Amino acid sequence: xxxxxxxxxxxxxxxxxxxPRVALVTGGSRxxxxxxxxxxxxxxxxxxxTGRSAERLQATVDTAAADGVPGEIRALECxxxxxxxxxxxxxxxxxxxxxxxLLVNNVWTNPKGFMGFNGKFWERPADDWDALxxxxxxxxxxxxxxxxxxxxxxxSGLIVNISSFGxxxxxxxxxxxxxxxxxxxxxxxxxxxxxxxxxxxxxxxLGLIRTELILxxxxxxxxxxxxxxxxxxxxxxxxxxxxxxxxDLGAMSGSTVITAxxxxxxxxxxxxxxxxxxxxxxxxxxxxxxxxTDEQLGIDTVDEVAEAGGHNGFAEE
Numbered sequence: 001x002x003x004x005x006x007x008x009x010x011x012x013x014x015x016x017x018x019x020p021r022v023a024l025v026t027g028g029s030r031x032x033x034x035x036x037x038x039x040x041x042x043x044x045x046x047x048x049x050t051g052r053s054a055e056r057l058q059a060t061v062d063t064a065a066a067d068g069v070p071g072e073i074r075a076l077e078c079x080x081x082x083x084x085x086x087x088x089x090x091x092x093x094x095x096x097x098x099x100x101x102l103l104v105n106n107v108w109t110n111p112k113g114f115m116g117f118n119g120k121f122w123e124r125p126a127d128d129w130d131a132l133x134x135x136x137x138x139x140x141x142x143x144x145x146x147x148x149x150x151x152x153x154x155x156s157g158l159i160v161n162i163s164s165f166g167x168x169x170x171x172x173x174x175x176x177x178x179x180x181x182x183x184x185x186x187x188x189x190x191x192x193x194x195x196x197x198x199x200x201x202x203x204x205x206l207g208l209i210r211t212e213l214i215l216x217x218x219x220x221x222x223x224x225x226x227x228x229x230x231x232x233x234x235x236x237x238x239x240x241x242x243x244x245x246x247x248d249l250g251a252m253s254g255s256t257v258i259t260a261x262x263x264x265x266x267x268x269x270x271x272x273x274x275x276x277x278x279x280x281x282x283x284x285x286x287x288x289x290x291x292x293t294d295e296q297l298g299i300d301t302v303d304e305v306a307e308a309g310g311h312n313g314f315a316e317e
Contacts, residue, residue, distance in 0.1 A: 027107030035233020191254025256287030
């Protein structure tokens with residue numbers, strides 16, 4: 001990773017941390033997970049990546065080793081459909097390093113016969129739920145629970161969910177959108193319970209990603225989105241690294257961040273120095289969390305429960 005892709009020198013960032021920071025990137029054998037792990041290692045992190053294929057995970061490890069980056073990638077096999085294996089992974093990381101500074105919830109799996117934009121919900125088998133909600137949501141929740149058990153006592157940490165504009169707009173399948181919206185809400189509500197602990201949570205809306213598979217198709221655009229301005233997986237990693245060091249991270253906790261927009265604000269770019277495009281307009285707007293307030297909408301909010309002598313449980317004591 002070279003310095004022209006970011007306004008922050010990767011080696012200077014590493015020097016600022018006497019002890020290498022430790023990250024867990026789930027689903028790190030390819031695509032976004034592999035790119036995020038590679039970028040974090042370039043910034044000096046010790047990164048653990050998980051997945052079911054030891055061979056593919058080793059390819060991620062070898063990528064960082066070949067680049068001679070200051071950080072390191074370590075592979076741990078894990079079936080994220082099994083809660084107990086996630087627990088073992090987090091315990092292993094803590095035993096090895098004594099800490100966990102970052103969790104990137106990225107693991108995802110296709111349902112059988114999944115065809116992306118094809119197939120209405122009533123035409124799909126109900127067990128699509130097991131992949132899109134089991135791996136795409138439950139596994140992230142379990143990993144977050146286990147990570148928080150380390151981060152809260154150590155007084156610091158960041159939990160990041162890889163979400164998408166599918167939270168706002170119909171995209172892929174009904175269950176896909178449900179899982180992504182739930183990840184955004186999960187980050188929002190976890191942040192509420194983590195106030196004062198030093199641990200933050202965020203959900204990220206990524207745009208079109210220039211994965212190896214997408215690029216191998218030899219297309220100039222994908223469903224109308226230009227590939228030359230899509231996001232590299234490593235770009236997402238640079239955004240996450242920058243967020244982890246952002247002095248305003250605590251105030252941002254619980255919110256959803258559009259990676260292209262945050263990257264632009266911080267001067268982060270793709271491997272070829274291209275600036276990714278935000279998909280906000282294409283999908284009808286921005287994040288759902290934090291929600292737009294009635295005051296912002298110009299609505300005069302009245303607590304009718306309180307006026308009637310009740311208490312809704314959310315009023316300030």
